[in-house]
Amino acid sequence: MDAPYIAGRAALSDASDLIDRYGDNAGLEAAVRAETSRDAGNVLRFCHWRQIERVIASLSNDEVRGSVH
Numbered sequence: 001m002d003a004p005y006i007a008g009r010a011a012l013s014d015a016s017d018l019i020d021r022y023g024d025n026a027g028l029e030a031a032v033r034a035e036t037s038r039d040a041g042n043v044l045r046f047c048h049w050r051q052i053e054r055v056i057a058s059l060s061n062d063e064v065r066g067s068v069h
Contacts, residue, residue, distance in 0.1 A: 006055060011048070015055040027056045 006012060018026040034049035 005051070007048075007051065011051055011055055014048075015052050015059060018052065019056060019059065027053050027060070030056055 015026070015030075018029050022029045030049050030053035034046050034053060037043075037045035037049055
């Protein structure tokens with residue numbers, strides 16, 4: 001997986017909050033929120049929660065990315 005684009009601190013905060021609250025199911029919760037936003041016609045929130053889903057996957061991955069110093 002390529003490094004996800006992180007729009008700002010709010011994205012990391014939301015991802016961290018979901019990880020704290022839902023543990024291993026945090027990505028699933030982000031997906032549910034994205035689907036709910038899509039069904040409500042809220043494209044911006046849909047995109048936000050899809051991004052959070054990718055950030056959670058990236059944060060949960062133990063693989064080292066980029067150069068190690």
